[in-house]
Amino acid sequence: MKKWLLPMFMMVVLVLAACGNKEDNSKKDEGSIEASSAETITYQSETGPIEVPTHPKRVVVLSSFVGDLLQLGVNVVGVDAWAADNPNFQEDIKNAMVVENTDIEKIIELEPDLIIGLNGIENADKLAEIAPTVLFTYGKVDYLQQFIEIGKVVNKEKEATEWVEDFKARAAEVGTKIKEKIGEDATVTVAEMFNKQLYVYGDNWGRGTEILYQEMGLKMPEKVKEDALKPGYFAISQEVLGEYAGDYVIFSMFKDQGSSVTNAAWFKDLEAVKNGHLFEVNANAFYFNDPKTLEYQLNFFKEKFLQ
The missing domain is CATH 3.40.50.1980 (Nitrogenase molybdenum iron protein domain)
Structure with missing residues (x-):
């Protein structure tokens, strides 16, 4: 290669490298946008779509559903009084605070990233300002589908569905033996x-x-x-x-x-x-x-x- 071509060749290489770096950085930016959007998922609730954390870490449960969250390995930081008295839960919720839907200040102190409860509760609008709040109507779906719905909220639908299928099989087997006896x-x-x-x-x-x-x-x-x-x-x-x-x-x-x-x-x-x-x-x-x-x-x- 002639000497006078070298500078031009090097310039082309540098320009191509710069373009490549720009493209890589662009891809990285796109990746961070995806990562950011993956921090939440959309749950289709009874009242419409709600953005909830993909992996909730601090959940307040105001009624009925503490055992659903515990079964799925989700950290519960606030529970209702009925759940607090359930011996099946006590070891897993020993560090949780007992709260009601009216305890707005206490719930704020818990810094929840998700709140779950029953429809029709007082202060639902205030709770939604603290964290994404998903409320269910008791009996709107059957008890096993309810667990699957909770699974959807916390991004563990697969785990919930597998448990339901296994539980139904085990319960039916025990039922057959009981009826035989x-x-x-x-x-x-x-x-x-x-x-x-x-x-x-x-x-x-x-x-x-x-x-x-x-x-x-x-x-x-x-x-x-x-x-x-x-x-x-x-x-x-x-x-x-x-x-x-x-x-x-x-x-x-x-x-x-x-x-x-x-x-x-x-x-x-x-x-x-x-x-x-x-x-x-x-x-x-x-x-x-x-x-x-x-x-x-x-x-x-x-x-x-x-x-």
């Missing part, structure tokens, strides 16, 4: 004593009802079906529980209620009690229908019915 026509009643008021439950109001009736296909007494199936629960007087009690009774009580109930004449007169077919449960542990509670309920039924 107690008979296809045996009936089961779910009852609860709360504040001196007695309730019986349908098939979608927690307390293990979803497992017993939906997944296992166990039978509900006709009287319970007539009064409690549609509304989900039905209040009765203590003395008429015998009219609603099936061959087996799941009787849920809150702490400090035990002896006052189990020593009562109406309780001792139940056929399920006389036959050893009444299973007492801790209402605080049985209250919800999230995966953590469902696992506890399934193990309880497996132990009590098949022992």
